[in-house]
Amino acid sequence: MEPKAISNYAEETIKTLEKQGYHFVGTHKHSAVKTCLWLRRSIRGEGNCYKGKFYGISAHRCIQMTPSIFCNQSCVHCWRPLEAFNINTGTEEEQVVWDPPEEIVEGCLKEQKRLISGFKGSPKTDKDAFAEAEVPKHAAISLIGEPTLYPYLKDLIQEFRSRDMTTFVVSNGTNPEVLREIRPYQLYISLNAPDEATYKKASHAQYWTRINESLDEMGKLKGRTRRVIRVTCIEGLNMINPTGYAELLALANPDFIEVKAYMHIGYSRKRLSRDAMPSHLRVKEFAREIAEALTALGYPYTITDESEISRVVLISSNTGL
Numbered sequence: 001m002e003p004k005a006i007s008n009y010a011e012e013t014i015k016t017l018e019k020q021g022y023h024f025v026g027t028h029k030h031s032a033v034k035t036c037l038w039l040r041r042s043i044r045g046e047g048n049c050y051k052g053k054f055y056g057i058s059a060h061r062c063i064q065m066t067p068s069i070f071c072n073q074s075c076v077h078c079w080r081p082l083e084a085f086n087i088n089t090g091t092e093e094e095q096v097v098w099d100p101p102e103e104i105v106e107g108c109l110k111e112q113k114r115l116i117s118g119f120k121g122s123p124k125t126d127k128d129a130f131a132e133a134e135v136p137k138h139a140a141i142s143l144i145g146e147p148t149l150y151p152y153l154k155d156l157i158q159e160f161r162s163r164d165m166t167t168f169v170v171s172n173g174t175n176p177e178v179l180r181e182i183r184p185y186q187l188y189i190s191l192n193a194p195d196e197a198t199y200k201k202a203s204h205a206q207y208w209t210r211i212n213e214s215l216d217e218m219g220k221l222k223g224r225t226r227r228v229i230r231v232t233c234i235e236g237l238n239m240i241n242p243t244g245y246a247e248l249l250a251l252a253n254p255d256f257i258e259v260k261a262y263m264h265i266g267y268s269r270k271r272l273s274r275d276a277m278p279s280h281l282r283v284k285e286f287a288r289e290i291a292e293a294l295t296a297l298g299y300p301y302t303i304t305d306e307s308e309i310s311r312v313v314l315i316s317s318n319t320g321l
């Protein structure tokens with residue numbers, strides 16, 4: 001039997017996502033691009049996102065995209081419609097037909113250009129920023145889904161690089177073998193639990209051993225790529241056991257740790273109450289506990305930055321990149 005394209009069995013969800021601002025690119029509709037609130041602000045000279053503050057990324061020059069709207073986890077805090085895009089739920093004949101990297105990158109660049117064209121005539125637009133936005137410099141491969149499920153991720157990164165663009169890859173860490181072979185400019189792994197039992201509650205998946213392997217893999221990449229672990233804090237669920245987090249973080253020994261509040265948005269509102277969203281102060285306190293636990297283990301880390309509006313705190317390694 002011919003494998004089906006995603007568009008054959010998820011049309012309704014695709015329509016919903018399109019209404020929410022996701023723009024699908026490529027023949028088989030497994031890749032998407034979306035402009036964010038911060039791009040709009042940045043192109044008007046009204047501010048930049050926390051990635052700008054922490055890592056020097058200009059939001060108006062950044063393409064937010066994914067090569068896989070599918071994921072293999074079902075995290076409670078995910079703002080995506082999980083049921084429709086869990087790669088494990090498809091039968092064999094419903095396997096995805098994957099588009100080649102060049103088609104995806106071309107599609108994203110073209111779509112981003114079309115999306116920002118509306119800013120050109122606006123009196124609020126900063127003309128220099130608009131000119132820069134027409135030539136994106138960064139691709140955040142993180143929009144929705146799990147990018148390591150796309151079988152040509154290494155080549156996709158290379159496609160962006162050949163266009164003089166840097167890449168951020170945000171992974172859930174379930175495919176250590178992919179992390180072993182890719183070299184994005186900045187690699188993120190999400191860590192949402194200090195132990196296996198909490199992981200199962202948060203992510204409804206069985207990949208704890210593989211996530212540990214990925215953390216270990218990240219440890220070996222020191223000096224070869226910038227490495228970040230993101231901890232998404234959910235009140236009442238995973239803001240526990242800072243020492244447990246520290247022991248796992250020590251495996252990866254990342255350059256940076258982002259401790260960030262869960263945001264009560266999108267489809268996650270169906271699974272979590274508003275109370276699950278911690279305040280910035282609470283996030284900062286938890287970040288301090290993690291930094292102290294790491295330091296006690298012999299891995300010195302310090303809080304170096306924060307963005308209150310995004311409820312995120314940056315912890316940096318004291319031993320340099």
Ligand code: SF4
Nearest residue numbers: 071073075078145172
């Ligand atoms: S790993 Fe990321 S994309 Fe997948 S379900 Fe969890 S939050 Fe959503």
